[in-house]
Amino acid sequence: MDGVPNVTRADAVAAVRNPLAFIAARWTPHPRTVQRAALAPIVMSVIIVVTGGAVRLTGSGLGCPTWPKCTDDSLTTTSEMGFHGIIEFGNRMLTYVLCAAVGWAIIAARSQKPYRRSLTLLGWAQFWVVMSNAVLGGIVVLVGLNPYTVAAHFVATTALLTLATLMCQRTREGDTAPRPLVGKSVQQLVWVMVVVSALLVVVGTVVTGAGPHAGDSSDVPRMPVDWEMISKGHAVLAWIVVTLTFALWFVLKAVDAPKGPLARTRDLFLVLLAQGAIGYVQYFTDLPEVLVGLHMFGSCLVWIAVLRVLLALRERPEETVPGLPAQEYDATSVSMAGPR
Numbered sequence: 634m635d636g637v638p639n640v641t642r643a644d645a646v647a648a649v650r651n652p653l654a655f656i657a658a659r660w661t662p663h664p665r666t667v668q669r670a671a672l673a674p675i676v677m678s679v680i681i682v683v684t685g686g687a688v689r690l691t692g693s694g695l696g697c698p699t700w701p702k703c704t705d706d707s708l709t710t711t712s713e714m715g716f717h718g719i720i721e722f723g724n725r726m727l728t729y730v731l732c733a734a735v736g737w738a739i740i741a742a743r744s745q746k747p748y749r750r751s752l753t754l755l756g757w758a759q760f761w762v763v764m765s766n767a768v769l770g771g772i773v774v775l776v777g778l779n780p781y782t783v784a785a786h787f788v789a790t791t792a793l794l795t796l797a798t799l800m801c802q803r804t805r806e807g808d809t810a811p812r813p814l815v816g817k818s819v820q821q822l823v824w825v826m827v828v829v830s831a832l833l834v835v836v837g838t839v840v841t842g843a844g845p846h847a848g849d850s851s852d853v854p855r856m857p858v859d860w861e862m863i864s865k866g867h868a869v870l871a872w873i874v875v876t877l878t879f880a881l882w883f884v885l886k887a888v889d890a891p892k893g894p895l896a897r898t899r900d901l902f903l904v905l906l907a908q909g910a911i912g913y914v915q916y917f918t919d920l921p922e923v924l925v926g927l928h929m930f931g932s933c934l935v936w937i938a939v940l941r942v943l944l945a946l947r948e949r950p951e952e953t954v955p956g957l958p959a960q961e962y963d964a965t966s967v968s969m970a971g972p973r
Contacts, residue, residue, distance in 0.1 A: 657744040667752075668804045670741035673734035674759055674797040679933045681731055682790055684724045686929040690922040694778045694848030696721030700771035728767055735759045738800065749808055755800035762793045778853045780842030787838050791936060798940045806949035813947050814891050819884055823943055826877040830939045833870040837932060840867050845920060864916065871909055874939075878902045881942070894945040901938040908935050 648655040662670075688694055696710070696717030697703035703710050703722050710718035739756035742749065766789040773782045813820065843860040847853035882898045908931035915924035 653740065653743045656740060657748070660744050661746045662741050662744050664745075664804070667741045667745050668801070670738045671752075671797070671801040671804045674731065674738055675794065675801060675937070677727070677731040677734040678790060678794045678797055679930065681724075681727055682787070682933050683926060683930050684727055685786075685790075686926045688721055688724050689783075689848040690846055690925055691717065691720055692847075692849050693717035693720035694853075695774065695851065697725065697774065700774045725770075728763070728770075732760075732763055735763055738797075742800075742804075749803075751808060752800060752803055755796055755803065759793055759796045759800070762789060762796060766790060766793065777851075778848045780847075780854065780856045783848070784835075784838035784842050787841075788835065791834055794933060794936060795940060798937055799944070802941075802944045803949075807951040809949050811947040811949050815885070815894060815946050816888065819881070819888065819890070820946055822877065822881055822884065823946060826874060826881065827939055827943055829870060829877065830874050830936065833867065833874055834932060834936060836863065836867045836870055839863050846922070846925060868912070868916075871905070871912065874935075875902070875905050875909065878905060878942075894942065897938070897942045897945045901935070901942050904931070904934050904938045907931065 688696070693716070696714060696719070699705060702708050703714070703718065703725075710722040735756065739753060739760065742752035742756050745752065766786065769782065769786050769789055773779070773786050776782055839856060839858065840860070840863050842856035843858045843863055844855075845860075847855060878898060878901050882895070882902060885895050885898060908928065911924055911928050911931055915921065915928055918924065
């Protein structure tokens, strides 16, 4: 077994001044490690949405009545706060896990050889969205679960999902200029679908803001709109997305598109059908909490699937390191080696 190399004072100073560069100089992750690290923020973002839904659906939104502390005198939940305090504080703690997942993605991207600045920037963009959304989450509590701030909180999480999905895709591509796999008319159809899907997500937050699950047993204000009307509008938008997806699949088949866009369009269609079924069942059964939670989980899957269709319309071939095939350069740990 090799001994652990001594860390000199110069090494310690370098680690303090620029820890990312220090790690990158001594570790080269395998491409699969980078891909898995980029996947972690997606998984944690979905978990945060689901647990955030659990906070609202159990009426625990003010389980910790202030922020950043749980109470004026305690950073953590207390026994007097009971179940609601545990639920709310537990969701807050998951933010640190999300930060760790994003940090791991940044470190892996920064350490990859050759260095890809675009990946690192996507990681840092996620970090700042997480920080901003954490502050926004605190504002949600301080203003007593105002529905507009709750909606903004969810939209910010959707922005995080967007960046994380893009980064995950980019870890599987090179940095060459994107080459379209379909014609311009197909690309325009997909962009229309993306815009309508984004509108579907936003209108979904209005349905939530006007609906019965306010997040706490106290008198939480609701959005002053007709809930029945906005729910039906939400359903109409969902059917438009389903129709566009169905049309896209036929168009891709007609133009003999590559398997990638076809497969991802099929996946989106199946996710939409499942999400639609959940949506209608919850509507006609007076919004049981379990189904509302499943619908929130499904909304994340729908948005990820839409983005995957968009990203499948082009390719970025892998760049090769001189003398080696693509993705076959040395990806082993380089202990105490100098910067490359």
